[in-house]
Amino acid sequence: MAATFFxxxxxxxxxxxxxxxxxxxxxxxxxxxEDREVRRQLARKREVRLLxxxxxxxxxxxxxxxxxCSKFIxxxxxxxxxxxxxxxxxxxxxxxxxxxxxWNEWCRTTDTTHLSPAEAFxxxxxxxxxxxxxxxxxxxxxxxxxxxxxxxxxxxxxESTGSLPAPFLKALKTQNFKDPACCSLLEQPNIVHxxxxxxxxxxxxxxxxxxxxxxxxxxxxxxxxxxxAFKPILSSRSLKSLVKNIPQSTEILKKLMTTNEVQSxxxx
Amino acid sequence: xxxxxxxxxxxLTGFTLLMPAVSVGNVGQLAIDLIISTLNMSxxxxxxxxxxxxMVGNNPYATGEENSTELSINAEVYSLPSRRxxxxxxxxxxxxxxxKPFCEKLLSWVKGSNxxxxxxxSSSHSYQRNDxxxxxxxxxxxxxxxxQINVQNKMKSLNWEEMEKSPCIPEINDSExxxxxxxxxxxxxxxxxxxxxEIQMAVLLKFVSEGDNIPDALGLVEYLNEWLQIIKPHVxxxxxxxxxxxxxxxxxxxxxFGSGLPPALF
Numbered sequence: 001m002a003a004t005f006f007x008x009x010x011x012x013x014x015x016x017x018x019x020x021x022x023x024x025x026x027x028x029x030x031x032x033x034e035d036r037e038v039r040r041q042l043a044r045k046r047e048v049r050l051l052x053x054x055x056x057x058x059x060x061x062x063x064x065x066x067x068x069c070s071k072f073i074x075x076x077x078x079x080x081x082x083x084x085x086x087x088x089x090x091x092x093x094x095x096x097x098x099x100x101x102x103w104n105e106w107c108r109t110t111d112t113t114h115l116s117p118a119e120a121f122x123x124x125x126x127x128x129x130x131x132x133x134x135x136x137x138x139x140x141x142x143x144x145x146x147x148x149x150x151x152x153x154x155x156x157x158x159e160s161t162g163s164l165p166a167p168f169l170k171a172l173k174t175q176n177f178k179d180p181a182c183c184s185l186l187e188q189p190n191i192v193h194x195x196x197x198x199x200x201x202x203x204x205x206x207x208x209x210x211x212x213x214x215x216x217x218x219x220x221x222x223x224x225x226x227x228x229a230f231k232p233i234l235s236s237r238s239l240k241s242l243v244k245n246i247p248q249s250t251e252i253l254k255k256l257m258t259t260n261e262v263q264s265x266x267x268x
Numbered sequence: 269x270x271x272x273x274x275x276x277x278x279x280l281t282g283f284t285l286l287m288p289a290v291s292v293g294n295v296g297q298l299a300i301d302l303i304i305s306t307l308n309m310s311x312x313x314x315x316x317x318x319x320x321x322x323m324v325g326n327n328p329y330a331t332g333e334e335n336s337t338e339l340s341i342n343a344e345v346y347s348l349p350s351r352r353x354x355x356x357x358x359x360x361x362x363x364x365x366x367x368k369p370f371c372e373k374l375l376s377w378v379k380g381s382n383x384x385x386x387x388x389x390s391s392s393h394s395y396q397r398n399d400x401x402x403x404x405x406x407x408x409x410x411x412x413x414x415x416q417i418n419v420q421n422k423m424k425s426l427n428w429e430e431m432e433k434s435p436c437i438p439e440i441n442d443s444e445x446x447x448x449x450x451x452x453x454x455x456x457x458x459x460x461x462x463x464x465x466e467i468q469m470a471v472l473l474k475f476v477s478e479g480d481n482i483p484d485a486l487g488l489v490e491y492l493n494e495w496l497q498i499i500k501p502h503v504x505x506x507x508x509x510x511x512x513x514x515x516x517x518x519x520x521x522x523x524x525f526g527s528g529l530p531p532a533l534f
Contacts, residue, residue: 002380014292014360015294015478016290016291016292016293016451016453017290017361017453026350036378039365047520085316113497135313153527155527156522156523156526156527157527158522158523158527159525159527159528160527160528160529160531161527161531162530162532163530167304172324172325172326172339173337173339174339175338175339185326185336185337186325186326186519187326187336188325188326188328188330188336188519188522189325189328189519189520189521189523190325190413191323191324191325192323192324192325192438193321193323193324193360194321194322195320195322196324197322197323197324197341197342198322200341201316201322201324201341201342203317204314204324204339204341205271205341205500206271207531209516212324
């Protein structure tokens with residue numbers, strides 16, 4: 001609770017997130033078996049499922065066991081995905097092997113059983129010409145690269161964020177990642193959270209070499225300059241061998257931009 | 269689950285576990301940061317869980333170039349074997365409905381690792397104090413029955429105030445009385461579970477409001493220090509109003525209230 005300047009008392013949100021816990025505790029006391037069942041069903045509906053591309057049946061074994069690989073690259077967000085599609089996946093033949101299906105209360109689609117591949121939020125591809133390097137995959141042989149973007153105002157610095165040369169690249173790597181990063185490391189007290197953090201945490205805990213490349217930008221929608229800010233990564237050991245034709249990639253990227261541009265004009 | 273940094277699981281038999289509750293003002297977490305930083309505790313493992321929002325960053329206790337690039341995650345364990353101290357630091361908030369599973373997993377790890385006792389550093393909303401509490405010290409303690417046997421006398425000699433009971437349902441006049449810790453996050457749940465599992469646990473908390481809670485964190489570690497003597501107690505010739513000089517603030521406490529301001533603003 002906090003008092004405003006005008007003397008009214010308002011409930012201010014607690015940054016430690018403790019209001020929800022008190023509600024949870026009360027709910028827990030009043031919960032009936034029906035409530036518990038509803039909650040269980042909701043949890044099942046929200047489970048992430050990995051499905052095979054053609055047959056849409058579940059992948060019974062872990063994806064990395066079925067498709068052992070030495071390099072696992074994950075792009076999160078439209079600019080990171082555009083970079084990967086144009087610069088890495090334009091060379092060689094990439095085969096779609098599966099997709100992840102998920103649903104939560106923010107999804108606009110209500111049908112969770114028949115999600116079409118176009119609505120899939122996460123698709124897995126593997127390079128046909130080089131499917132595996134070391135045969136059966138143990139966690140230790142895989143190197144993970146994560147690409148994502150954040151808004152430049154998330155970056156903490158003693159200068160004002162308005163003076164920063166956005167877009168710019170920063171990296172975070174796990175203890176077992178021994179190669180040098182293609183840009184400077186993310187300084188304290190900056191942090192990363194959500195999916196990229198979840199992947200990097202997993203890799204740090206289970207000693208998998210992994211690196212996160214984070215592009216701080218002031219344009220969060222698909223943008224050419226932001227995507228090109230990822231270019232220094234092309235010289236890294238993990239991506240160098242996968243990149244063949246950069247001028248062609250730039251063309252593919254330009255085409256991606258124009259198809260995605262929303263022609264918005266209030267006069268037409 | 270606990271995952272060690274090295275190859276083997278360190279032996280924590282007889283150690284005192286210090287941990288925060290994610291509570292109002294994040295005071296417990298700030299206090300644990302001060303303890304880890306001042307005592308230069310080493311990281312011994314991770315408490316890998318899906319109950320907390322994921323987060324990563326570089327070493328928050330970095331003192332120079334050489335140690336600034338170790339990755340840290342949202343729940344890590346540090347130790348100081350010479351003082352038989354182990355500290356768990358939690359760096360993000362709980363995911364909805366995951367507080368109970370977290371308490372269960374945590375306490376089962378505590379029991380399995382044979383820690384002698386657990387001390388939870390926490391805080392509670394200062395606006396919820398009753399009249400008596402408003403007039404007294406803002407610090408309180410709580411002990412589980414198995415802990416009471418060992419340290420009740422020490423608490424009396426320190427002249428500490430035990431957390432008072434208040435009506436369980438404040439709106440109802442003849443409601444039963446129980447210990448309530450509004451804004452304390454998982455403090456009450458941990459305390460209740462420890463009582464039923466006969467774990468020796470003490471809760472040390474301060475009544476705070478949200479804002480710049482660094483002074484509250486300094487106050488809480490000084491309170492803990494009266495009991496555990498983690499660093500030597502202040503000498504009377506020293507200025508007692510400056511506890512901040514005795515505790516080392518970690519480098520990650522920079523820019524707590526955001527980036528610099530654009531000069532054009534002025």
